[in-house]
């Protein structure tokens with residue numbers, strides 16, 4: 001990848017797979033266009049040129065995708081974990097090998113071919129949000145395009161609940177635009193709520209044996225889920241609502257308590273909606289304590305959103321009228337008050 005408008009060194013883009021699948025992979029220009037277009041846009045490049053012919057359907061799809069992206073608001077952050085300056089960090093590679101082992105087991109049982117792929121396309125994203133909130137769908141589709149001699153359709157699993165999800169790198173309004181005449185890219189499972197997806201997984205014993213939801217499993221050799229982070233709690237509560245928590249050995253078999261519901265991480269409306277879905281199930285089980293805890297947790301989430309919205313409105317108003325003078329003046333006073341409160 002050769003950059004024109006930003007100060008970046010030239011880099012090689014690669015897709016690799018085991019030699020047994022060598023006939024299934026090809027240097028498809030569509031794959032390299034999709035791998036490069038989001039990083040190029042993020043870094044302010046004015047054009048993208050790819051050697052070879054790009055499918056006209058993909059070109060038109062990308063034009064449509066950028067109209068969607070332009071209307072979305074994204075935060076920027078910095079990725080400190082996945083990659084150092086040269087490539088994936090060793091912890092991430094180890095994690096890949098562990099996942100590959102588990103997925104191979106699942107593939108054997110389901111009698112499907114698993115093709116492990118190594119690629120550095122994520123390395124070109126400028127930070128984690130550039131990948132998660134913009135580049136992920138195009139990046140995943142680029143891998144499928146590299147395998148276009150074998151694959152005619154690829155499904156990207158929906159992560160949201162029912163309805164149009166919040167802006168994210170994979171999205172029903174974006175993913176189909178990454179299709180070509182030879183490869184259909186489909187955003188799959190939008191019709192299912194998160195609890196319904198959990199119910200499908202919970203009825204598949206092979207999947208329950210390797211179920212992983214945790215973000216914080218690094219350095220835990222005995223388990224693939226920590227059992228206490230927000231994601232683990234969320235999954236445990238949903239499985240308990242479905243009476244299936246004891247069907248997996250990758251999460252602790254514990255009685256769900258109101259405190260666990262209170263500790264659950266609700267990042268957005270999707271999280272709140274999927275917790276709400278559990279009310280009916282716990283109500284049928286006579287767990288009034290959990291029903292009450294869920295109502296309280298959702299109410300707290302809405303209050304936090306309301307307060308955050310109010311703070312943002314004040315800051316925007318202050319920025320417009322006084323160039324942020326009020327915010328800058330109040331901040332040290334609030335810091336002093338916090339210190340005094342801690343001493344008391």
Ligand SMILES: [Zn+2]
Nearest residue numbers: 214226229232
């Ligand atoms: Zn966890």
